[in-house]
Amino acid sequence: MPTSQTVSTCVPEAEQGTHVFDIFGYSQHRGIGAGNPMISGKFYVGGPKWHVLFYPDGFSSSIERYQNCISVGLALASENVKVRASYELQLVDQSTGLRVPVYKAALRVFIRDDDSSWFTMLLQKRSVFETSTYLRDDHVTIKCIVTVIKEPMMPKTKPFPEIEVLPSNITEHFAKRLEENEGVNVNFSVGENFTVHKIVLAARSTVFKAKLYGPMREAGTSPITIKDVQPDVFKALLHSIYTETLPPMDDLEGDDHSEMICRLLVGTTLALADQHHCDMLKDACIKFITCSNAVEAVVSTQGYKMPKRTCPSVVIDALEKSTSL
Structure with a gap:
């Protein structure tokens, strides 16, 4: 009885992008108030727009763990989209120029105009940050690496590959x-x-x-x-x-x-x-x-x-x- 064998493959498609946010005059941005971020220029990864958020006075004054802390976040700027993405935050050591990973977020869903449109992490206490090598000459450099997982395309069905074995000679x-x-x-x-x-x-x-x-x-x-x-x-x-x-x-x-x-x-x-x-x-x-x-x-x-x-x-x-x- 004749038989057929076919194969299809589903492979997730990912796109990765990097944005460097340089902040000069850090001390002059102090005092803008908790919950008020400094916003990077927009950048595109996987189609949507993104912003890096830096909170010099902390993300919130009402939540104890965010008080007197430096916070950094990633925000989805595009509207009417839902994006699955992960990201990694790095700070540049101003004395050596080396990038040091400080946070790595697992894959999650970002939705604009929702609490899911941004994600913020606690960096460290302000007193510790301001005496670290991450801050020098009133200059801070944040690097954000974003990885967007796109919706998989419909797999195409193909005949199962057959390898012709040549007769022995x-x-x-x-x-x-x-x-x-x-x-x-x-x-x-x-x-x-x-x-x-x-x-x-x-x-x-x-x-x-x-x-x-x-x-x-x-x-x-x-x-x-x-x-x-x-x-x-x-x-x-x-x-x-x-x-x-x-x-x-x-x-x-x-x-x-x-x-x-x-x-x-x-x-x-x-x-x-x-x-x-x-x-x-x-x-x-x-x-x-x-x-x-x-x-x-x-x-x-x-x-x-x-x-x-x-x-x-x-x-x-x-x-x-x-x-x-």
Whole structure:
């Protein structure tokens, strides 16, 4: 049953802006009364207008904790809007020029013409502030960083991304290395010379692994001689090892094609299976010989003649299997 898979993503969109409010002649602004702020110029963040508020005589004279304190606030100046925002207030150390964070407000809603249009924080006692390095030469610098969270856009639905996995072509690469004789390091003499990659043969065939790396491996750099195998059969065997496919046999027809298959797969495989005690493989070869319609083609191959001559027990096994069938 066909299925579909889609995906959509919702990511909050934020805009951040910074405003620096420089206040000169701080002492001359004293006495304007509690609740009366000095207002910065307007600045825009996220679309709406904002002001920084500085209360030199405190935010309120009726609330005890605001009395004799310096207060700073942020106000939304735009009308008929509702804004979700957070902000951070920093004071500049006038002796070093470094900005020191003094307050960080969490995300909240600002609404114009409402108590939610502004937000004020208590900075510190006036006596402490006026003896700090934040005030020097009657100069105060306030930095306000505002982050506005905008309404998320409607997510768009998209097809789920699919990554096309390319088919493996490692066997093509191996075949090309064999064809170009690049990096070959072992020689075989099979009626004619073949140069191949030792590691490939060992990785693909336990028989060749035993031959090339086992305790009975042949020393030196002389070609390894393989008898009773025709060159075209050995070439086809190498092609099969490197590519996991049989070589093209378009020029072979009928009996020639069957004979090539038998020479390539059965007789030699039977001999090697017996030689290296691969009992399951040997039984499979014997079963193929005794059950197939190609018995005559098999027994006529050089690959079959080798176990017949050197390992008569293999032939006896085949006869017993044939008799039982």
